[in-house]
Amino acid sequence: MEQMSSVPLQELSAFARSFSASVLEELLTTSSMKPEEKTAFREQYRDMQVTLESVQKAYRRYEEIDRPLIKECLEAYLLLLQRGPESRDELIQQFSVVLDQSERIDVLDDGMMDLLKEIWPEVQWPEQLPAFEGGELPDESEWPKYRLKEIFEKKNRQAQVFWNSSWLLVRLDIVSATEELKKGKKHLESLGKVLGYCCKIIGLLSKIHNVIM
Amino acid sequence: MKQLLRVTVFWCLLLFVLLSGCASSQQYVMLARDGASYTGSVATLADRASAIRVESSSYSLLQQRHYISTKYKGTVLKNALRDSLRYANQSDLEAIENNRHIKEVAISLQNYFLALQELAASTAPVDIGAKTSEIISKVNEAMRAQNRTPMSVPTSVSSVIVTHLTESALQKELTSRKQSILRALDILDGLLITISREIDGQARNIRNARVALLIQPAYQDTISVSSLSLSDKELWVTLRQKDLLGSTTEGDDKKAITSVKTSGRKFRELFTNMTSK
Numbered sequence: 116m117e118q119m120s121s122v123p124l125q126e127l128s129a130f131a132r133s134f135s136a137s138v139l140e141e142l143l144t145t146s147s148m149k150p151e152e153k154t155a156f157r158e159q160y161r162d163m164q165v166t167l168e169s170v171q172k173a174y175r176r177y178e179e180i181d182r183p184l185i186k187e188c189l190e191a192y193l194l195l196l197q198r199g200p201e202s203r204d205e206l207i208q209q210f211s212v213v214l215d216q217s218e219r220i221d222v223l224d225d226g227m228m229d230l231l232k233e234i235w236p237e238v239q240w241p242e243q244l245p246a247f248e249g250g251e252l253p254d255e256s257e258w259p260k261y262r263l264k265e266i267f268e269k270k271n272r273q274a275q276v277f278w279n280s281s282w283l284l285v286r287l288d289i290v291s292a293t294e295e296l297k298k299g300k301k302h303l304e305s306l307g308k309v310l311g312y313c314c315k316i317i318g319l320l321s322k323i324h325n326v327i328m
Numbered sequence: 329m330k331q332l333l334r335v336t337v338f339w340c341l342l343l344f345v346l347l348s349g350c351a352s353s354q355q356y357v358m359l360a361r362d363g364a365s366y367t368g369s370v371a372t373l374a375d376r377a378s379a380i381r382v383e384s385s386s387y388s389l390l391q392q393r394h395y396i397s398t399k400y401k402g403t404v405l406k407n408a409l410r411d412s413l414r415y416a417n418q419s420d421l422e423a424i425e426n427n428r429h430i431k432e433v434a435i436s437l438q439n440y441f442l443a444l445q446e447l448a449a450s451t452a453p454v455d456i457g458a459k460t461s462e463i464i465s466k467v468n469e470a471m472r473a474q475n476r477t478p479m480s481v482p483t484s485v486s487s488v489i490v491t492h493l494t495e496s497a498l499q500k501e502l503t504s505r506k507q508s509i510l511r512a513l514d515i516l517d518g519l520l521i522t523i524s525r526e527i528d529g530q531a532r533n534i535r536n537a538r539v540a541l542l543i544q545p546a547y548q549d550t551i552s553v554s555s556l557s558l559s560d561k562e563l564w565v566t567l568r569q570k571d572l573l574g575s576t577t578e579g580d581d582k583k584a585i586t587s588v589k590t591s592g593r594k595f596r597e598l599f600t601n602m603t604s605k
Contacts, residue, residue, distance in 0.1 A: 229525060232528055235533075236530075240536040243539060268419065271525060271526055271529075275519065275523075277518075279426060279433065
């Protein structure tokens with residue numbers, strides 16, 4: 116299956132490509148909108164394109180730079196969790212790195228979320244880990260055992276909210292509008308509605324990718 | 329001679345339509361049934377995700393209570409315990425609410441497939457019940473109104489016409505909604521991934537919690553071992569069994585998730601094939 120995290124962005128990008136600036140101007144010329152409405156429309160269009168570009172950049176950065184580091188870190192930690200008392204110090208030291216990297220996971224990145232799902236239940240019960248057998252358990256300051264669970268639950272919930280609300284409401288409209296544009300059936304009013312939806316989704320994606328506008 | 333040939337060709341064509349119509353009707357029924365079954369399973373899993381979430385967080389609360397009671401005393405202890413319970417309840421309620429939304433998405437899609445299934449099933453040539461008769465009479469009425477001449481076709485021909493007309497309507501319905509349905513399936517897949525991940529993660533937590541909170545401490549407590557009642561000992565054996573063999577519910581959950589994912593994939597393939605003809 117295609118990596119789900121990229122699907123919304125791909126379709127938003129397809130919509131934005133079809134809805135070029137020249138298409139916008141062509142439609143505005145023949146539109147019966149008042150001048151101030153046209154100005155507002157242009158502004159919203161510009162905002163959408165600018166934010167989308169930032170989200171695309173952030174996503175590319177995530178795929179090329181962040182994700183490989185997160186993957187390496189989580190996979191190594193999963194192995195470390197199985198090792199004995201000789202790895203006690205390394206396990207504790209690396210835990211803060213795992214927390215940092217987990218915070219960076221894109222909530223729609225199924226691969227990394229699945230890795231996180233395997234780690235947090237082990238971390239929450241340190242007394243069960245071979246590394247701490249027969250020795251003292253780390254205290255809360257060096258081993259905040261609920262932190263990873265909180266990160267996982269928060270991110271999984273964000274992914275559900277994304278699919279549940281915004282995407283569910285708008286996706287069909289966006290796809291049909293993209294098709295309309297491809298076929299040359301351009302209706303400014305319906306595009307305006309879709310443009311508004313797009314802005315909302317891009318806003319949501321920009322939060323996911325921590326894009327500061 | 330010409331007349332005889334025409335009649336033969338007419339009945340041969342009718343027979344062909346009837347035979348191909350039978351297979352098509354069944355295919356539509358199967359497709360709609362698979363769609364309804366897949367979406368219904370996702371709805372059931374959403375409920376299961378809520379149940380397992382609360383079970384898992386209850387174990388976490390017991391763990392927290394132990395930790396907090398070693399750290400605080402008196403009123404501070406009571407307040408800390410109250411806060412931890414409140415926080416867990418709030419977090420669980422949010423998760424339950426999300427799962428309810430997932431269920432709603434799945435149920436609304438299921439309703440669509442159930443309606444489609446009913447329509448496809450009602451026109452199967454073998455179904456010569458009241459419903460079919462009603463449809464036939466409506467078609468006849470419509471044709472009379474259009475042609476200004478009454479229909480005088482035998483019953484067997486009427487059912488062929490209905491099947492043919494409705495199959496074409498079903499094909500049109502599915503083809504025109506192909507993109508929408510595929511997108512809706514994408515959304516459902518995304519949601520299915522999140523709930524199955526939630527169930528799996530929480531199940532792992534429950535398994536670890538049982539060992540850490542119930543099985544191991546009870547076994548290591550050699551002082552009170554003689555005072556354990558028979559039912560306590562039996563409970564301990566059951567818990568250990570669950571831990572080593574994997575609980576029945578956990579096994580069932582895994583099977584259910586695998587089955588839903590497989591049926592979703594198959595349904596998508598079937599749907600794509602039937603709408604790309």
